[in-house]
Amino acid sequence: MTSINNKNNGDAKNRGEKNRIDWNSIEEKWRDRWEEQRIFQADPDFARKKYFITVAYPYPNSPQHIGHGRTYTLADVHARYMRMKGYNVLFPMGFHYTGTPILAMSRRVAARDKDLLETFEKIYHVAKDVYTSFVDPLKIARYFHNEIRLGMKELGFSIDWRREFSTVDIIYSKFISWQFRTLRKKGLIVQGSHPVGWCPNDQNPVSQHDTIGDVEPAFNEYTLIKFRISDGYIIPTATLRPETVYGATNLWVNPNIEYVKIYLRDKDERWIVSKEAAIKLEFLDHKVTIESYVLGKEIVGTLAKNPITHVWLPLYPASFVQADSGTGFVMSVPAHAPYDYQALEDLKNNDSIQKEFGLKFIEVKPITVIESDGYSGIDVIPSKQIINKLNIQDQTDPEIEKATNELYSHEFYKGKMLQNTGKYSGMPVSEAKDKVKSEILMSGDADTMFELINKPVNCRCGTQCVVKLLNDQWFLNYGNTKWKYLAHECVNNMEIVPEEIRQEFNYVIDWLRERACARKTGLGTKLPWDQDWIIESLSDSTIYMIYYILAKYVNDKSIIDPDNLKDSVFDYIFLGRGNLVQVASECNISTALLEQIREEFSYFYPVDSRHSGRDLVPNHLSFFIFSHVAIFDRKNWPKQIVVNGSVLMEGKKMSKSLGNIIPLRDAIKEHTADAIRLAMLISAELLQDAVFSFDTVKGIRSKLQDIYDMGKESSTNSSQLQIKSAKIIEELEDRWLLSRLQRSIADTTVSMDKLRVREAAHNILYSLDHDLQWFEKRAKAKNRESSSVQYTLFTFLNTRIRMLAPFAPFLSEEVWEKIDNSSTSIIFASWPTADEDKIDIIAEESEQLIMNLIFDLQKIVKVTRIDPKKIIFYVAARWKLKVYNKILSSVFLESKSNFGDIMKQLIKDPETTKAKNDPNLVRKMIEDILSDPIETRNRRLLLENFDERLPIEDARNLLSLESGTEHAEILVYLEDDTDQSKHDPKSKGKFARPFKPAIYLIDQ
């Protein structure tokens, strides 16, 4: 029998070499066993509560790398945790072929894109004859589908693979057709003209998943105000603040860019705009003929008439005006736009420019048309005021952007129109903005224009995207207010983890409008009523979680003929509509089968937890909510959404150019699945970016090795039966370790319930390890036989390994097999529950005292350089403990910490009245208490008559050892001990305070 002494003396490195885990064979063994035992296959079990977890299915256009792994691993840890809590967990996986991501890649292969082919070869290690076949998009999809599935299995994901599907499966298409007909019947799919992000090369609408870098093209609606010049030409200016047209003093033109004179056939008007603007106008459905070109400098000084105030305004030169922003002209409202104010000031102070353009004395003065809190009074110029406040020097100062945004929103929410705005006088800006806009649009003095606000956005084909006004396009009408209302209701009633994301959802729901749901190209399902269109990938992926129910029956060939799947089948299964016998005969399916599928759906739905990366909040996750509330009854609305941040590799963003993309399967092979899983989750809580590093992986592996070794030792030392009949040891450190264990179970369970997995993994891997080391140190110092610590160590390991199981499933199974005789998977061993009876505050206080004393002792030895022969501890007198307790309850329960008040209370009570002789002591005790952590204060409130002598005597050997002198004699006295033998030559005893014994060292 090995004794604990040997175990502790063992050099970790040697031990590692002796028992190095053969991870590969362990992983293979458990993968096979899980599959054989069909452990992750979930079927309805009406005796158990179900839990349905899904993750956004991947596009199989590349293998998964470390960056992808986080979301899926988190979902798997969650699934495994819920299984151990007794739930019947369904965790399925599908593959998203549809849309443009895969198609775009096959086109790049066909074009022999060097970058891409190199990536296939060097990063993903795809054989050449394989990747040359990738000109066929389905070949890409099938290849990486297989790669990803293997990677998920290798990482130990607990997926029910019977339910796998891809979104180009014929029956999936049937299902999507049903979904779209259902939405259309509800009036939520409309045809019309709406602006969309657009790739001019592909002639296709684009959204996030169609662009390089996954950027959603975002655009704003601007009002184009038409200023007329004397020869009849119109100079349009784009603005988000049409109500400020009353304060326009001039227009800005860039002298260095080329403008075009165009004829708009659809409006029978002649405009001057930048060349770039002319192209944008064409995409916005204007019929443009270019007549001639003119340089900006040729029109500086021209006068243009304000259509609202009828005042003639000069065109002044400004270099901040950009050709590709708006129309290439800017309406200048210096009183309310800091840029305009500053540019005007700069121009006034620049004689050479004035001379160059023959501008005479510039007498333009800002015209204030809005007043608001902080910006009212005669002669107030709001933009001037904010420029002074932020100390802005000129128009190139970056702070000017901040000033612009601040003033814009301040005036929008708090501003009122002034008298010089005619009938709008006194109206809140938020109201006047829309009224002015519709008035000038009605009169024909304005137009609207859509403009990308996050450009450049590039399509996956490389072309820069534009905004296009698309006619006769099919849209999901996310602008429908009733629909929005239901979506808000769903968000407000579900769990959003972390909670701070909830407002982001509500914001997106408000902001979403009509969204193009079909494309001319791409893989996928045709719009059932208009075969020219293919449903795009963010529209055919919103309620597919229900398809996992059906996929099981498709894959086991219970459902074969797609023609049998009429809408009435879907209506019956998913919506509970129709008559069983009638639907069954109409669709040529047996009533038994139909009923079984319906029951399975009713059992597993709704989704209990949907996991995804944060980047899917503004699109996929919001569409997921919208589609559910449109199609299903409230009881089938999703219960929870969990969102996580991204992964940084060794602190850097992952990118091909940095060469730090590591395919998951390679990483698993080299570093083991369990270590990779833990390393992805342990560095950050949900929303933070996780930092993946190989040092962390190494550290984790060595901790896992220790746990494995302990399991191995446990299994050779004892059988479980022996342990069960073993006498429960009542030593202080055993009671302490088991008490700490209960606290750890309670804390870790709370963390897991809130999916604070970083915290949970830290508790299990590091905090418990720390406790274990202390226990072993204490036991070793007491020379305990290994048989005497078996029960405690076994209980500790048995509990810890069950908490580790969701994170490190392979190692946990392996250890569990060694220490548990039931020969069932650890998945069926339940998640531990904390046993209140094992919480032992005396043991906790005792061990804390010993730790503190070792710390103090080492400090004293270091400072005094004494090599002590005797170490004497004086513990505080009883009456001091009474004083301490009284102070603790005033400080803690009544939150009093005023010295005078506390002293008065102490003196009043005969038991503590002695305190008046030692005010310094009372002061120190108050300080002690204030500096203790809450949990310590809580514990001490419950402690009565704690005798500090017992733990000191118990740890005699350890204290002696840790003082640096192996055989120092340890003596303990009560401060006011009247015993003759008490040795206190320097009267140190009187300095003792409760939980702070006085220490005296003697070196001879």
Ligand SMILES: [Zn+2]
């Ligand atoms: Zn394109």
